Amino acid sequence: MAAPASETPTNQDAEKRHAAATALGWVRSGMVLGLGSGSTSAAFITLLGEKVQAGELQIQATATSRASEALARQLGIPLLEPRQGLRFDLTVDGADELDAQLRLIKGGGGALLREKVLETASDYLLILADSSKYVAQLGRFPLPLEVVPFALPWVLDAVEALGGAPIVRPNAQQPDGLYRSDQGNLLVDCHFNVIADPAQLALQLQAIPGIVEHGLFLGMAQAAVVAQGARALVVRAGMPDAEAEGFAELP
Known part of the structure; x- marks a missing residue:
């Protein structure tokens, strides 16, 4: 019997798992890891948990979201609480x-x-992506902002003035119908369509009171693994893309 449509793996799912498996090959016992959030990170956490359960890897980790933390705990990955001096390999x-x-x-x-807190405390940030996420120019995907609820009206005014067409993210399961972060803040999705100068926009958003954080991560990642079908490419700033299989260690 065929699996229900919602459970049928897609090419995108396969690419996410391929990128995750590639990254797992560079994890070494003794590392302290930061675990990301989202479906691609969940694929990595799942594969990592299998290695931990099999006794093939001994690592410790901290997660960037409650959902990732719950998955890691379920899989038996040893978790560390935030503390001063904690850094991630x-x-x-x-x-x-x-x-x-x-x-x-x-x-x-x-x-x-x-995510930005943990990744700022990391010696190496590796991004995993399926082929649909690798773009010529940022902006088609709505840019998220985490916003203090009290400041929301003025943040919306300021972002509109920047051409961001902001929309407060909904969540029908909440009493007020609004999505809230793990910290209880609101999420605003900005539709710039094209971000011609990400660095300039980041500075403009940082100057708006009430925005706790924006979703532009600039100058933070050392490398990315982008899965394209059966291939996995390593992307590094200022360097040609390369086949991931050519790297025995982190690029």
Whole structure:
């Protein structure tokens, strides 16, 4: 009997798992890992958990969202609480969009603040993506903002002035009908369509009071693994894309 449509693996699912498996090949026992959020990160966490359960890897980790933390705990991955001095050898996360310069849009799953906190405390950030996420220019995917509820009206005014066409993210399961982050903040999705100058936009958003964090991750990732069918490419800023199978260690 065929699986229900919702459970049938897609090419995109296969690419996510391929990217995750490639990254797992560079994880070494003794590492302290940051675990990202979203479906591609979930594929990595699942494969990592299998290695931990089999006794093939001994690692410790901290997750960027409650959902990823719950999955890691379910799979028996040892978890560390945030503390002063804690740094991560490697954080593995997904992206909603990335370009050839490793500029990222992240936060489609609403975990952008915790993601940026962990990834700033990481010695190496590796991004995993299926082929649909690798773009020539950022902006088609809505840029998420995490916003303090009190400041929402003024944040919307300021983002509209920047041409961002902001929409407060809904969540029908909440009493007020609004999506909230793990920190209880609101999510606003900005529709710029094309972000010609990500660095300039990041500065403009940082200057708006009430925006806790924005989803532009610039100058943070060392490399990305982009799965394209059966291929896995390593993307690094300022360097030609290369076949991932040519790297025995982190690129």
